Amino acid sequence: MSRQPLRLGMVGGGEGAFIGAVHRRAAALDGDWRLVAGSFSSDAGRNTRTGDALGLIPQRVYPTLDAMIAGEQSLPADQRIDAVAIVTPNYLHAPMAIAALDAGFHVMCEKPMAMNVAEAEAIAAAVADTGRQFALAFTYAAYPLIEEARLRVARGDLGTVRLVQVEYLQGWLSQSIDKGGNKQAEWRTDPARAGAGGCLGDIGTHAFQLAEHVSGLRAETLCADLTTHVAGRRLDDDVSALLRFTGGARGVLKVTQVAAGEENGLKLRIHGTRGGLEWSQMEPNTLTLRWLDRPAELVRAGGPGLDESVAAQFRTPSGHPEGYIEAFANLYRGFAAAIRGESHQRFPDVADGLRTSRFVEAVVTNAASDTKWSGIEN
Template sequence: MMAKIKLGILGGGEDSLIGILHRVAANMFDQFEIVGGIFDQHHDKSLKFGEKLKLDEKRIYKNLDELIAKENSLPEDQKMQVVSVLTPNFLHFPMAKQLLENGFNVICEKPLTTTYEEAKILNEIQQKKNTIFGVTYTYTGYPMIRQMKTMIANGEIGKVQKVDVQYYQGWINQLIHDKEKRSSTWRLDPEKSGISCCIGDIGTHAFNMAEYVTGMKVENILADLNYLYEDNPMDIDGTVLIRFTDKAKGVIRASQIATGEENSFSVQIYGDKGGLKWQQENPNYLYLMKEDQPLQVLKPGHGFLSEFSLEGTKLPPGHPEGIFDSMGNIYYGVAMAIKDQSKYDGAYPKLNDGLRGMSFIEKTVSSHKQGNVWINMKE
């Protein structure tokens, strides 16, 4: 019997929104066994949460030093092989760094770090250590995003000439207009979140998606951000003009003051032979537009889809899957990578994607602060 991969989790405890997303995803394909971790900075809360998960209390650790020491002392077939980092943004870097240095595979939430500098350091260490490092750009795991990526790669819509990605939420509207609230929200605290709120949290998803589905790299950006209040140090809305190589242009639109929007993330890609559209809140529909042909609506699970898309769908057409299934596909990709199955190489976002995301955040803020000027993504 081949054992499941032993997984540890940092963060993701009682108050976490994303803890359950990672746990369900990890359990989805019989590849991982959650064995322990640190779920909360307060050890008692962490222990209590571990109990809820029916975990062995000996593997609920007080801190990362202890986790690394104890786990490394276990027999090879029992020790954690991979650790998911779900803590607040500013802890991603020190934790991921320590894990990498001690030889652990890592799954890390986005944004990868709070600065591009930190991300580069992680990147250097990982290249030396040659471990697996996944960054959970969750939405890339959706079967219809995979289909979109494959179709664009196959030339289905020809040469890309227009890219438009929107990520609109409204939740910050509820607190931004109240001085007390906006000064006590961790997302709006640069110490905890880095230099950007909206672009850092969701703009990065949009940027990553634009590059992921097109297979192209953004070369230049020009950003206009909105802070609404002078005492608010963090952007809560922004529009970023983008230019790819080959003069294909586009726009990334992100907002947390699009009042009433929930998680309205949508992708529109137009080439010289057709267009493709997708919306996260209805993830099982991919729209293919061709000149002088009926609109086509592609749905998961059909034989005419790409192998890469079909691998991400578990049931026949008509059985809607959701965001847990998308994250499940990313965890599965990491599992396959850990088992060294090279064909799954493209099946999860990597450290380099996280690094590029950090570059995007810094350059976007920089473009805005310099007066909305073009900045090259390569520098």
């Protein structure tokens, strides 16, 4: 009996959008998904053109998410979409995710998950109520060597963790391009569409999620400095924070979008009593392990020394680099496996979304006050 791909509907991601196309490629890569429906833009012409370019049949290119939900629900179960990918600006995530979940669809949602903690809690409640699968696109956590790193820490290879350093340096908002018609920049720096955090919400959440995910630790308190360097910008473009983790580990988080000349420099370092690890997103196929008492090791994508579960994630032998789209495809692969009820690799979900919403809230609150250390709600 032939195994058919799952069926995906997408909301957002019209012509010219960045992340929608990434989702489509990621979903297609392993043959687990087929895009069959979409509501790509509120602009009717743009919506139609995108659907045509993607080879969708016109009836399944919908003007709105609501129309897509209604249209798909009217189809036989074996044609209807299984899941909705939400790739709209942040302010639409919560209402759309909840609507899709309530209509019985699984959801793949872009990050940050919500505009604030209240929205995040509402999504979490909807996930709990509906029992649908919910994946959150914290893509970097889906690089296989991040899973290797997490396992290494979890099984104590590094000893007790003392230090967590995470940084995410971008430079593309170094100038005031927000007003120049750069759609990506525009909505990301508008509080009404992006939320209370600018850079903080856009990439700070990635950094924080990765730090907690790999270290296996929870940050209890933080002390933050939130800055807007570019004149006229309405949200932060630079975040620095000190973190204190349960058990005494100390952390530093540095995130910015005005580091001129930097590309997409997400880097994580964790040190314990016996050694440390380092991973950089821009060279994602190497995990460096340094030891107190023996030479450093380079654990390589697809190479020897990997946990079996990690080795199984690679699509090509070592030395054939996998990149960002492959990491993204790992999300879709895990999401599909979960929907199919197969044993699967873990993926970031609504709990990560709720946690990072609380992180954003704590940073914004702390940075605006004279309080040195603020708690992060668990």
